[in-house]
Amino acid sequence: MILADEDLALLLLIRHFERNLLELFDQGRLNGTTHTCLGQEHVPVALRTLLGERDHVFSNHRGHGHYLARFDDPEGLLAEIMGREGAVCRGVGGSQHILRGRYLSTGVQGQSLPVAVGVALRLRRREPGAVAAVHVGDGTWGEGSVYEALNMASLWRAPVVVLVENNGIAQSTPTSAQLAGTIADRAHAFGVSHHRTDLVDVEELRAELEPLFCAVRAGGAPLVVEFTTHRLGPHSKGDDTRPAEDVALAGSHDWLPRVADALGARFLAEDERQRARVEAITRDVLARPLSTWEVA
Numbered sequence: 001m002i003l004a005d006e007d008l009a010l011l012l013l014i015r016h017f018e019r020n021l022l023e024l025f026d027q028g029r030l031n032g033t034t035h036t037c038l039g040q041e042h043v044p045v046a047l048r049t050l051l052g053e054r055d056h057v058f059s060n061h062r063g064h065g066h067y068l069a070r071f072d073d074p075e076g077l078l079a080e081i082m083g084r085e086g087a088v089c090r091g092v093g094g095s096q097h098i099l100r101g102r103y104l105s106t107g108v109q110g111q112s113l114p115v116a117v118g119v120a121l122r123l124r125r126r127e128p129g130a131v132a133a134v135h136v137g138d139g140t141w142g143e144g145s146v147y148e149a150l151n152m153a154s155l156w157r158a159p160v161v162v163l164v165e166n167n168g169i170a171q172s173t174p175t176s177a178q179l180a181g182t183i184a185d186r187a188h189a190f191g192v193s194h195h196r197t198d199l200v201d202v203e204e205l206r207a208e209l210e211p212l213f214c215a216v217r218a219g220g221a222p223l224v225v226e227f228t229t230h231r232l233g234p235h236s237k238g239d240d241t242r243p244a245e246d247v248a249l250a251g252s253h254d255w256l257p258r259v260a261d262a263l264g265a266r267f268l269a270e271d272e273r274q275r276a277r278v279e280a281i282t283r284d285v286l287a288r289p290l291s292t293w294e295v296a
Contacts, residue, residue, distance in 0.1 A: 001262035005270075007045050007202050008263070010072070012274040014041040014065045015256065017074055018233065020278050021064075021081065025237050029286070030082060034095040037065040039232035040165055042255050044069035046205040047133070047163070050213050054130040056119050058112035059105035061096045062165070066135055070103055075281050084288040091291035110136070110143030113162070117149050120158035120222075129217045131159045139170025141179055141186065150190040153222040160222040161213065162187075167231040167250075172241045187224040196226040200255045230254070 018036035025034070037044075044065040051057060051070070059066040067077055076088040080098060083091035088100055096107035106112055112134050120132040140146060141164075153160045164183060168175050187194040195212055199205040209225065216223050230250040234240035240247065260267045 001201065001259065002203050003259065003263065004203075007048070008259070008267070008270050009274060010045050010048065010069060011041050011202070011255070011259070012271050013072075013074060013277065014044070014068050016274050016278040017068065017078070018064060020282055022233065022237065024082075024282070032094055033236045034064075034081065035062040035236050036233045037062050037165075039250060039254055040167065040227075040229045041065050042200050042202055042205065043163070043165055043227050043229065046202045046209070049206060050209060051133055052130075053102070054123075054127055056102045056116065056123070056130075056132045057104075058116050058132065058134040059098070059103065060109070060112070060135050060137065060140070061105075061107040062137065063096070063098070063105040063135065067098060067100075067103065067105065071100065074278065075285065078281055078285045079288065079291070082285055083291055084285050085291050086285070086288060087291045090293040092293060109140045110145040112136075113149035113160075114145050114152075116160055117153045117156075117158050120153065120160045121156060124157070124159055124219070128219070131161055131213070131216055133161045133163055135163045135165065137170065138164065138166040138168065138175045138179060138183070139173075140164075141183060142170070147186070147190070150187065150192055150222070150224075154190045154192050157219065157221045159216050159219070161216055162222070162224045164224060164226040165229050166226055167229045169231065169235075169242070171235045172239075183224065183226050192222050192224055193220075194224045194226065196228070198228045200253075200258075 018038050021034050024030045048069045057070060068074060076086060080087040080089055080091060080093060081095045088098055098105045116132040116134045123130040170178055184194040197208060212223055230253040232250055232254060
């Protein structure tokens with residue numbers, strides 16, 4: 001397995017960051033809610049080199065990995081989630097609603113797609129070659145705004161890439177029980193290209209997706225990329241209602257044991273480094289005063 005040092009570090013940073021959040025909730029140190037991306041870390045890591053500074057990224061409720069892949073700022077993100085000084089949005093956005101430069105996350109399903117189409121149209125006219133990338137889940141395909149956005153994106157050839165992290169379950173409802181047909185057929189109905197991938201290896205995934213991203217950048221119209229993923233953790237905090245066999249099946253697809261076996265001592269050293277980094281960041285953020293802001 002070929003895995004760059006920065007990719008291994010980022011995979012493990014996200015894994016330890018998310019585990020740490022669940023531990024903080026168990027300790028009663030966090031309020032509100034949070035949705036971890038445990039088991040899906042390879043997606044934002046693979047996209048790290050495919051999305052540049054000029055691109056807009058629209059994230060969703062399960063977006064910590066997306067943010068960390070773009071900014072490598074676990075300190076600011078944890079402070080935001082905990083409402084402490086140094087927070088990305090002064091603690092107003094929390095876990096789900098973050099705005100930083102050309103990055104925006106929201107917990108409202110389907111909300112970002114119409115906005116992304118508008119942004120993409122501006123990019124096409126003012127900044128050719130840049131794209132608007134939108135992260136959604138399989139459950140988001142139950143929202144009408146998705147189809148309105150795909151219709152406009154296809155008609156107007158907007159450089160939008162819809163990144164579908166399909167983990168087979170929408171909160172507690174299996175996808176098979178709430179989604180008729182396929183995501184591919186839904187994209188094709190609007191004349192939008194669709195690509196599905198089961199890859200987990202970061203380098204292989206990048207190599208597969210790079211020409212597709214290049215085609216969108218060249219003005220080839222929108223694209224839907226569907227990632228087959230497996231959610232290891234609960235939907236939100238501790239509300240995992242899946243049968244034990246489903247949880248075990250998801251665990252059998254985890255990338256981490258495979259990477260650990262392939263990289264051996266190199267993995268162990270980086271795993272310890274990122275675990276210690278997250279622990280140190282947590283101690284620092286916990287010691288900070290609560291964030292403050294003024295109402296304009």
